[in-house]
């Protein structure tokens with residue numbers, strides 16, 4: 001396994017962990033498989049190292065298909081228990097930031113609490129351009145997932161043997177979901193080596209796949225069917241596919257959190273399409289997901305005018321415009337960069 005962190009970083013992380021008796025682990029808003037997986041993997045690791053006072057604090061809940069992970073019921077959600085979460089953050093001697101690059105990714109309020117607390121932090125993340133507040137910054141934008149980085153971190157600290165089955169499951173969850181089930185270019189031979197090691201030590205990978213992908217409700221499948229047949233538009237001259245859903249449509253199909261996950265990837269799967277965008281109307285803003293197949297950088301596209309960012313081939317954004325205005329502006333912006341998309 002190649003070393004990513006240098007020996008000073010490892011020594012600094014070990015020292016911080018050893019010295020700390022009150023540890024908080026955080027991840028980003030609307031937690032996905034990698035956020036839940038990496039924060040709970042670190043939680044299990046800290047417990048295995050004998051730390052008793054360890055808490056995972058997430059800004060809000062994860063969708064149902066991620067709630068089976070061991071340790072999920074111990075998580076404190078900032079939007080529900082703001083006071084307890086704030087007290088724990090203020091009393092912590094060490095804060096882990098997993099799977100996010102900017103404090104604001106935890107939401108305005110939680111980000112402000114983290115900023116005000118200014119605790120020594122260890123950041124483990126694969127998004128581009130991380131903020132530089134942490135004492136130990138482990139950033140690797142080429143990693144397929146933060147969970148892969150958590151494994152490497154654990155390994156480099158000499159704690160591989162401490163990986164329990166619960167921790168292995170959490171790691172696998174994040175690798176599997178963030179790599180599109182091992183299909184994205186960011187998957188390396190070492191990703192497979194890591195998973196090989198986890199399976200060798202008892203991981204039931206097929207069960208995790210079933211928990212995440214084979215638990216659809218009928219309403220969800222109908223929503224996906226509706227979105228694909230009625231709300232998918234391809235702009236051929238820009239090799240771009242767009243899907244958009246209004247609040248009314250989401251309500252009609254009894255939308256639950258996570259139901260539209262993966263829709264944007266289906267739009268991207270169309271032959272000849274090089275970029276896909278999904279827009280979803282929420283209560284106060286329109287959320288956008290951007291995907292690209294090749295070299296077109298959706299991270300930059302999302303950063304430039306959609307208050308977002310992420311990775312080169314997968315990014316998110318949001319706007320306070322209404323969905324029709326957002327759609328119109330999006331199409332104009334896509335047309336403005338169509339030559340870059342086509343050339344990618």
Ligand SMILES: [Mn+2]
Nearest residue numbers: 034099146178
């Ligand atoms: Mn991730």
